[in-house]
Amino acid sequence: MIVGELKALSDIKSMIKGCRKVLVVGCGGCVTVCQSGGLQEAETLARLLALDSPDMTVESLAVPRQCEWEFLEQVCPVIGGYEIVVSTACGIGVQAMNEYFRDFQTVPALNTRFLGMPVRHGLFEERCQACGDCMLHLTGGICPVARCSKNLMNGPCGGSQNGKCEISREIDCAWQLIYDRLKELNQLERLLVLQPPKDWSQSRDGGLRRMAREDVMLDDRE
């Protein structure tokens, strides 16, 4: 899922400074699951802002997914009465709102952090960097792009100490994890195969990425 985190309240307040009518829109997708931007968090934020400025009107609602035009239609009937929208969705939701509602500014309440999973309830960890060229089959299902601090592709650097990464004792060395996992799978020989340079053109370096499924795309007449 996409993991986001609430911005500092003072930052959100400064984004909506001068506005008297504010709508907080939550998202029922990833940010609900990561406890940062669902209906409960949207309502909490709205109530906090109202508590801060009693003369401000702040309401809240949530749509199932803020990144789909059809769900944004649900906001149409109410948005007219507001001056600004605060979105507790990820960066995608905020942009969708801005593209869909051209007459309103939508500002972000979250910092979108990473693609990850809850390793335990309330603790989320990054697992994927959407590099566009998945190699998990070679590394025992542990991603060196997302989990190695240096994105190394051919084994650990000298900073791997007792299974930990040199940048922090809290972070496991991805290549130690890969070694352990391949050993479990009885595939240690994979480590002897040199990986050629990765195709980074599929990652962020190739400009805006697009994925088309022509077979399911509808043309304008349909």
Place this chain on the structure above:
Amino acid sequence: MTYQRDFASKPPVLIWGKTELSHHVAVEIGRHLPVIWAFPGKLVGQPEGITVLADSRLVKVTGSCGDFTVQMETGGRLTSQVVGAMVVFPEPASDLASRVRSAGKAEKPLTMVLALKKVRPGDFRENVHQALALNSQGHQIYLVVDEVQVSFPGGEELCQEARQAGVIFLKDTVLSLVDNESGSEPGQCTAWNVIADAGCREWLNQTVYLDNSSLDRTNPLVIEADRVWCYNGAQAGSDYQETLKLLGAETDRQEYYPFRTRRKGILLVDPGWGEPFSEEETIACLKVLLDSIMDGDRLPCNYEIQPDLCALCLTCYRTCPHQAVRLGQKANNLYGQAMLIDQGACFSCGRCYAECPAEAISMVLPQDKTPTMVLACENSGGPLLKEAGITGKLFPCAGSIGVTDILKAWQPGVDRLVILTCRDGKCQHGSGGKRLSSRVMRLNRLFRSLTRPVHIEVIQVSAQDRADDVWRRVMTHDSGGA
């Protein structure tokens, strides 16, 4: 009695245990409700009016309160029983205290190490008593414990007294033993390893190495001990933990409430918790509890998941202290399915309601709209607020007071909101107060960014507190150190 009228329609109660007490309970409960008494071992004498299944072994328990299906192996044959509730008597713990007592009769003063691991408060209390008695006879006692337990009545005073008398409590300690006669190397014989398969073991004439991190020593503390006892509560009573696990009622926390487990409808008669009950008290208490379970006037489930709003985030499933939430209903949401609260297992504590990030769980309770600046857990704070004459909004547990409930309660112009919770370790739903405190901590942190900072205060109370004292703490800014 209401249950006598439709005796035949009641599902039976399964009494599981081979002690004399379980026999008496089966007979007593059997006067009012249909009873199946099952136990491993042979039957001696047939009690009248109850079904007895001797030579039985529990295999599996499914279902929920009022409708459990219990699979048992009786006399080598698999059987299945449908029961409404279960009363379980674990095997009695090994009698460490009496063994220790007999050693105290030695003529010269001895140095003794008594290591207790994972013991229940009843055993803990008895052994601290014993240590205190031996100490007064001139012996030096070291009590090695995984935690200093004081949560039983008089526990605090007892441990204090033992400490002052010279009993040495050691926490977070690893023991290594060296036999003074054979002179084995330290570390080769770690006491905890030795007792992995046995509940209790005694050694004579040992050198004990105590590696104690809490004393901040670089070298282990070395004791020449005349006697060493190690007692592992997790192993005492061979089937105790296994039975609890099988029943889905195992817990690491200390159950303060007698006989109840976290699985509704399964009662555990365990004298290890709190002050021991007499046989009459045990039977009376069980009758009341079984009545409330079997009488059919169960509280309606106060919390319901609205399937169409459920985001399947699993928050309720992970945080329910009673394992009452499962995946299982069809829904018109994005996933076609939603979580479901099992009404038979739900204790209506409201934790799921407070934590649901999609606000998909509704509280089916009459909403009191009276403005108030006091929110409270009805178990601890409710009676006190009533007595003190303070208007407050009550919740079934502090854990059910969600962030939006707190913010909704806010009145314009008020800069302080008070929430009353149970004391630590006293919540009947596990850790409701702790969950609330983390929510309040986050809110208070967010409040610091407000133009006019406001504050939420959590006050821990118990029903024994004086109402006028609580009134003072609620109405003034003195939280009494809580």
